[in-house]
Amino acid sequence: MIPRLAVWGIPGLPEIAAGDDLVALIATAIQAQAAADPDLTLRSGDILVITSKIVSKSEGMQVPAAEREQAIAADTVRVVAERVHPGGTFRIVETRQGLVMAAAGIDMSNVPEGMALRLPADPDASARALCAGLRDKLGVDIGLIITDTIGRAWRVGQTDMAIGAAGLQLTDDLRGADDANGRPLHVTQAVIADEIAGAADLVKGKTTGIPVAVVRGLARFVRDLDAPGARSLTRTGDDDMFRFGSAEAYRLGYEAALAEMKNKTRQRQE
Numbered sequence: 001m002i003p004r005l006a007v008w009g010i011p012g013l014p015e016i017a018a019g020d021d022l023v024a025l026i027a028t029a030i031q032a033q034a035a036a037d038p039d040l041t042l043r044s045g046d047i048l049v050i051t052s053k054i055v056s057k058s059e060g061m062q063v064p065a066a067e068r069e070q071a072i073a074a075d076t077v078r079v080v081a082e083r084v085h086p087g088g089t090f091r092i093v094e095t096r097q098g099l100v101m102a103a104a105g106i107d108m109s110n111v112p113e114g115m116a117l118r119l120p121a122d123p124d125a126s127a128r129a130l131c132a133g134l135r136d137k138l139g140v141d142i143g144l145i146i147t148d149t150i151g152r153a154w155r156v157g158q159t160d161m162a163i164g165a166a167g168l169q170l171t172d173d174l175r176g177a178d179d180a181n182g183r184p185l186h187v188t189q190a191v192i193a194d195e196i197a198g199a200a201d202l203v204k205g206k207t208t209g210i211p212v213a214v215v216r217g218l219a220r221f222v223r224d225l226d227a228p229g230a231r232s233l234t235r236t237g238d239d240d241m242f243r244f245g246s247a248e249a250y251r252l253g254y255e256a257a258l259a260e261m262k263n264k265t266r267q268r269q270e
Helices: 023-038 052-058 063-073 123-138 192-204 247-269
Strands: 006-009 047-051 062-064 076-085 088-097 101-102 116-117 143-152 155-165 213-214
Touching: 006 192, 023 047, 023 052, 023 123, 023 213, 047 123, 052 101, 052 116, 052 123, 052 143, 052 155, 062 063, 088 155, 101 143, 116 213, 123 143, 123 155, 143 192, 155 192, 155 213, 192 213
Parallel strands: 047 143
Antiparallel strands: 006 213, 047 213, 062 116, 076 088, 088 101, 143 155
16 A cells, blocks of 8 residues: 555634633534535544644733743743844753743744743643543544744754644654664664654644644554653753853863863972
8 A cells, every 4th residue: 555644734723821721622623624625634543743832821821022022031940042032042942841942932923912822731642631531522532743933053043843742652763773774773763753743843833824734644643642742852951962052161161171271280389
C-alpha cells in the first residue's frame, strides 16, 4: 500500500475568550464540516492539531501588553541567550514548561490590541483534557497535539512544534533497524509530533483564522491517553549539548581560563 497523508483545517471557530468550552466549540466545528462533506467526518486514528493560542485564551492566559516583560520574567527558568538591539533586549529563554523559546513564547499576534498571551501553564495537561473530552463527545479515539511557533538555531524563520500532546506516540525510534540499503541505523529517531505540527501549520497558518487541523493517515501512532506528553521530548542534563546560556558559558570560560593561569603560575613557582 502506498503511504498517504491527508491534512485539512477546521474553520468556523469563533474568537475564543477566557472560560470558553474548547471541547464543545471544536466538536461543533468538526460536526458542521462533516455535515457539509462526509469524507471529513472525524475517525478513530485521526490526529487533531490545535494552535496553543486558543488554548491559552480559553485558560485566561492573556496579560496587558504593558506587563509583557514581567510575564516573560515570571515564565523564565533561565536565560539561554540575549542580544541588545535598538528596540530593547531580545532573549532566548527556557520556560517553566521546559521549552527553549524567544521571549518565553509570549507574543502579541492574533490577540486583542493592547494584550499579550502567555503559553498554557501545562500544555500536556491541557492536551489530555481536550483529547479526553473530544474522544468522549465525538466517540472516536484520536490523538491530539497543541502547537506553538518556534525558531530553530542555525535556520532562518520559524515552524510549528508540539508543546503539548495526548494519546499519541511522539517519536518513531528506528535505532537498530536497517535502512533501505541494509545498513544499521544508530541514531535515527523521527519526532513524529513535531513533523505533524509542521504539516498541520500549512493548512492552519497564522493569518487564516483557522486554529485547528486534522491529520489523517498516521493512525499507527495513536495511543491511550496515558502515553507520555510532549515534555518528554525535551533534552535535559548531559543530553543537552547546548544547556549553557551565553552568560553561563562566558562565566565558565572565564573560570576555566583563570584556573589554567593559576595552575601555570604555580608550576613556574615550583
